Amino acid sequence: MSDQYAIGTPGTPWGDSEKSEWLQQQTKQRSYERDVVDVIESLKKHFDVTQYGTLDYAQFGFEDYPLYVVKTRNWQKGRPVVLVTGGVHGYETSGVHGALRFLQAKAAEYERYFNVVVAPCISPWGYETINRWNPKTIDPNRSFKEQSGVPETAQLMAYIANLNEPVLAHIDLHETTDTDNSEFRPALAARDGVIHDNWDIPDGFYLVGNSVNPEIAFQQAVLDSVATVTHIADADQHGCLIGEPIAERGLIFYKAQEYGLCMGFTNARYVTTTEVYPDSEQATPEECILAQVAAVTGGFDYVARAL
Numbered sequence: 098m099s100d101q102y103a104i105g106t107p108g109t110p111w112g113d114s115e116k117s118e119w120l121q122q123q124t125k126q127r128s129y130e131r132d133v134v135d136v137i138e139s140l141k142k143h144f145d146v147t148q149y150g151t152l153d154y155a156q157f158g159f160e161d162y163p164l165y166v167v168k169t170r171n172w173q174k175g176r177p178v179v180l181v182t183g184g185v186h187g188y189e190t191s192g193v194h195g196a197l198r199f200l201q202a203k204a205a206e207y208e209r210y211f212n213v214v215v216a217p218c219i220s221p222w223g224y225e226t227i228n229r230w231n232p233k234t235i236d237p238n239r240s241f242k243e244q245s246g247v248p249e250t251a252q253l254m255a256y257i258a259n260l261n262e263p264v265l266a267h268i269d270l271h272e273t274t275d276t277d278n279s280e281f282r283p284a285l286a287a288r289d290g291v292i293h294d295n296w297d298i299p300d301g302f303y304l305v306g307n308s309v310n311p312e313i314a315f316q317q318a319v320l321d322s323v324a325t326v327t328h329i330a331d332a333d334q335h336g337c338l339i340g341e342p343i344a345e346r347g348l349i350f351y352k353a354q355e356y357g358l359c360m361g362f363t364n365a366r367y368v369t370t371t372e373v374y375p376d377s378e379q380a381t382p383e384e385c386i387l388a389q390v391a392a393v394t395g396g397f398d399y400v401a402r403a404l
Contacts, residue, residue: 102287110290116234119284120157123228129162129221133184136197137165137217143205145170150252154222157232162221164252167200169213177265179211179400180257181393185238185249185269185359187223191373191382192270195389203394210401212262219359220249229281234288238271241362254362266367266400268319269360270389271305273298273339275376296340300377301330301347302388303338305370307361308350315367315399320347322395327373327380327388367400 101107105115137146145168152162183196196217204213218224220237230236231249240247241254257264278295286293302323306316320329329347336342341349353361353368360370371392373385380388 102283102293104284105287105290107287108290111234111288115288119234119288120232123226123232125159125225126227127225129218129225133193133197133218133221133224134163134165136201137167140167140200143170144168144200145172147256149216149256150248152222152248154232159222159225159232164219164221165217166253166256167204167215167217169204169208169211171208172212174262176212177210177400177404178260178262179207179213179266179268179397180264180363180365181213181215181268181270182219182253182359183216183270183389184218184220184224186229186236186271187218187220187225188227188229188276189270189272189274191272191375191385191389192371193218193224194386195270195371195393198386199390199393203390207397207401210404211265211397214257214260216253219253230284236285238359239357241359242357245357250357250359250362257363264363264365266396267360267363267365268368268393268396269358269370270392271370271372272375272385273303273372274374297333298374298376299330299333299338299372300374300379301328302374302392303330303347303349303372304392305360305372306344306348306350307353307368309352309354310366310368311344311350312367313345313348315396316348316369317345318399319369319371319392319395320345322391322398323371323388326391327384328377330372330374367396369396
C-alpha cells in the first residue's frame with residue numbers, strides 16, 4: 098500500500114479545495130432511516146424518545162438528520178443517570194447496533210437502579226456514508242469540548258447538560274477496523290500534512306479508559322462480561338494496543354478530556370470506551386453486537402452493585 102493518499106500533496110495540510118474534493122467522493126451506502134430510526138420508533142412502546150437536535154446536512158447535498166436519545170420511561174429525580182453512546186464514529190457499525198440491541202433486550206432491566214439514557218447514533222451522516230469524519234473532515238470523537246462548534250458533539254453535550262443530573266456511568270461503543278489503517282489514518286495524515294504511521298489492529302475486544310479516572314475494577318467487570326461472548330485482544334510484541342501500553346489485558350488509557358473524547362464530556366465516575374474488531378476471523382458481526390451489549394450490562398451490573 099502506498100503511503101500517499103489520493104487527495105492532496107504529501108506534507109501539505111488540506112485546504113478548502115482538498116476538503117471539498119474529499120466530500121465530493123462520499124456517497125450514501127446505507128440507510129439511517131431504515132436501520133436506526135425505524136428501530137427507535139419501535140421502542141416508543143416502552144421508552145421515551147426525544148429528538149435532541151438536527152444535523153443540517155442538506156447543505157452538503159445529502160439530507161438533514163434528526164438526532165435521538167432514548168430514555169427509560171419511569172424517570173425519577175435523584176436516581177443515578179447512566180449513559181450509553183454509539184455511532185460517534187458512524188462507520189463503527191456494532192456501536193450503533195449494540196446500543197439499539199441493548200435497548201431492545203436489556204435496558205428495561207436497569208430501570209429499577211438507574212435513569213438510563215441511550216444515544217444510539219451520534220453521527221448519522223457518518224453511518225450512512227461509512228465515515229469516521231463529518232462532512233467538514235472533522236472527527237467528532239476529538240471534538241467533545243466546549244465551544245467546539247461541531248454539531249454532532251455540541252447538540253448531545255447540550256442535551257445531557259440540560260438534564261441537570263450528574264452522569265454516574267458512561268459507556269461509549271466503538272470498533273477498531275482494518276479500514277482504520279487502510280483508509281482513515283491515511284486520510285488523517287493527508288489532511289494534516291503529516292507522516293502516516295500504521296499501527297497493528299488488535300484482534301479482539303479491548304477497552305480504552307479515562308486515565309484521570311481509571312476505576313480498574315469497573316473496567317475488569319466489563320472485560321469479564323465481554324469474555325463470555327468474544328475474545329479479548331492480546332497486547333502486541335511491545336506490550337501495547339494501538340500504540341498505547343496496556344494497563345491490564347485488554348485495557349489501555351487515554352486522557353479523555355484533553356483529547357476531546359466522547360467518554361470524557363460527562364465527567365462520569367465509571368466510564369469506558371469499547372473497541373471490538375469486526376474484521377477478525379474469530380468473530381461475526383452478530384458476535385460484535387453481542388459483545389457491545391455484554392460490555393454495557395457488565396458495566397452497569399458492577400455500578401448497580403456499588404450503589
